[in-house]
Amino acid sequence: MSLTVDYYFAPQSPYAYLGHQRLWDLVRETGAQVRVLPVDLGGRVFPVSGGLPLSKRAPQRQAYRLIELRRWSDYLGLPMNVEPRYFPVNSDEAARLIAAVEMKDGSEAAMTIAGAVQRAVWAEELNIADEAVLLMLLERHGLPAQQRLDDSHSQAAHERYEANTEQAIRAGVFGAPSYVVEGELFWGQDRLDFVERRLRQAAAAAR
Numbered sequence: 001m002s003l004t005v006d007y008y009f010a011p012q013s014p015y016a017y018l019g020h021q022r023l024w025d026l027v028r029e030t031g032a033q034v035r036v037l038p039v040d041l042g043g044r045v046f047p048v049s050g051g052l053p054l055s056k057r058a059p060q061r062q063a064y065r066l067i068e069l070r071r072w073s074d075y076l077g078l079p080m081n082v083e084p085r086y087f088p089v090n091s092d093e094a095a096r097l098i099a100a101v102e103m104k105d106g107s108e109a110a111m112t113i114a115g116a117v118q119r120a121v122w123a124e125e126l127n128i129a130d131e132a133v134l135l136m137l138l139e140r141h142g143l144p145a146q147q148r149l150d151d152s153h154s155q156a157a158h159e160r161y162e163a164n165t166e167q168a169i170r171a172g173v174f175g176a177p178s179y180v181v182e183g184e185l186f187w188g189q190d191r192l193d194f195v196e197r198r199l200r201q202a203a204a205a206a207r
Contacts, residue, residue, distance in 0.1 A: 002033060002206070003032050003199055004032065004035060004181070005032055005179050005181055006167075007036055008168045008171070008179070009177040011038055011095050011098065012088070012094075012121055012128065014082070016177040017080070018072050020111075020118055021078075021115060023177075023179070023192060026195065030196075030202070032199045035107065036102045036110035037167065038094075038095035038096075038099055038114070039161075039176070040092065041176050045165065045168060045169060048169055049173075051174055054088060066083070070082055079122075079123040080122050080123060081123070081125065084125055089127065089129050091129070093152065094117045094128045094129075096158060097117075097152040098114050098117065100148055100156075100157040101113050105148075112141050117137060120137060171185060179192075181198050
């Protein structure tokens with residue numbers, strides 16, 4: 001029996017961007033499933049978990065964050081502007097869009113559009129708070145653009161986004177990305193090695 005990864009992330013998170021493709025490759029290689037769960041990190045998760053928005057962190061932490069992002073970008077060979085033009089950015093619309101795509105088109109399409117949104121921020125200097133950008137990303141990946149944008153404004157999409165966030169809080173999530181496998185929490189894209197071990201052990205046991 002394959003395992004499921006609950007993938008909690010904020011669409012504007014640089015570390016979610018750095019780990020996104022590796023997570024997707026891993027779940028496909030191991031036959032695992034993934035639940036794509038965009039959450040309201042700054043507005044809901046941080047206040048109950050002690051997290052701080054970037055602007056309120058100590059200068060030393062802000063400076064070291066840029067060093068780490070450059071290191072990981074170089075190590076992974078991923079293009080990244082560590083101080084992009086549109087960041088910080090309100091990602092609620094993008095999050096609800098990803099939720100709508102997941103509901104209508106499934107997890108694979110949701111992973112596709114989530115990755116596109118992350119690249120838009122960190123590699124393409126695009127504003128994901130702009131609906132025109134979201135429409136362009138949907139069109140680029142062959143999804144029904146206007147329809148999915150309309151779906152993202154629906155009550156169902158709003159409720160799914162809220163439910164994802166509540167689920168994250170109950171699971172003990174305090175940062176993004178976070179991966180939960182059978183109740184076990186792994187925080188950060190630098191913990192994907194441990195997620196891999198967990199999934200590969202399950203895949204081996206199922207043979």
